Amino acid sequence: MKGIIAALRDKGKGSDLLLVDAGDQAFNRAVISLRGVDVLRQVHRAPRGAFTHVTARMAAEHGVALEFDLQPLVQLRGWPRQRVLQSHVRLLRLQRKYGFPCTVATNARSILDLRSPRELAALARLFGMGEEETLRALAVPSELARRHRGVP
C-alpha cells in the first residue's frame, strides 16, 4: 500500500494512468477509495471473494475501472482458463449491475500477443460481453486519461 501511495504522490497532473494489481478484499477496498487510482487489474488472480458487490459499488462511486484481462484466455488451456472465464462472468455481472467502468486488455509484450478489436470482441464474447460493450471498454483508458488532463 505504501508503494501505491508513493506512486500517487509521484503521479503528476499529466495523463498518466495508475493501474493497481488487485489483492484481497481489504486491499481492494482501500485501493479503490484512494483518489487517483484509475484501474484495478488482475482481479481474476485475486483470492475468491476479493471483489464483491460492496467493492463494485465503491468502484462505481469512485469511477475506478476494472480490467478484463484477455491474455489468460489466449495463453491458458483447460481448467485454469475455465477459472478465469468464471471470474470474468462474475465480474461482468457486477459491472452490469453497478455500472463501474471497465477495460479490456491483452497485456501484450510483443506483436504476437496483440489482438485486433474484432478478435478482442470474439474473445470477450466467451464470457458474455457484447461487441458494443467491448468497444466501449476499449475507449475507457483514453477517457480516463482525458479526465486527468481536464479536457472536456
Next chain:
Amino acid sequence: MPSRLPSQRERRRYLLCRTVPAWAEPEPREVFHAICEAVTTLWGDTGAAAIAPAVLDCGRGYVVVRCRRGTETQMSAALATVSRAGEGRLALRQVLTSGTLHSIRRRMQEPNGTSSDTPVVVDGRAFTARRSAGQKVDLIAEEKKSPELLFFTEDDGVVR
C-alpha cells in the same frame, strides 16, 4: 461419384487470416494442428466436430481456414487463441470471412503493404530490410550464426 448440386452441398465459410510475424512460414500441418487444438480446447470435441475446421491453404503470409456456416463466431474466437504452431510462436489475424474461395483468393492477390527483401547498409553493416504491413521496418543482420534483429521506426528514423 457425381458431384452434388450446389443447393445440396454443405454450406461452408472460409476465413482468411494473416500470419504474424509476416515472415513466418509455418508448416500447413502444424497450423492445422494448432487450430484444431485451439478449437477443441475452447469448444470441446462436440463443438469441434460441429465446426469441422480445416486448413485449405498456408503460405505467402496467409492461412485460409474453412468451417461450417453458422460457426464463424466460434471459429473466430478459437483462431484468436492460437499463439504457436509447432515450435515457433504464431498469431493469426483474421482479415476476411467469405462464403466463396473466389473472394478469398481475390483478397489474397491484393497488395497488402509488404515488399520483398531489400538489402540495406547501416554504419557499414549489411542488413536485409523487411517492411511488414503497417509502419514497421525490420532490419535483419546478414550474419549466419547469430542474426540480429533491429527495429527501424519511421518516427525517429534511427536504428534501435
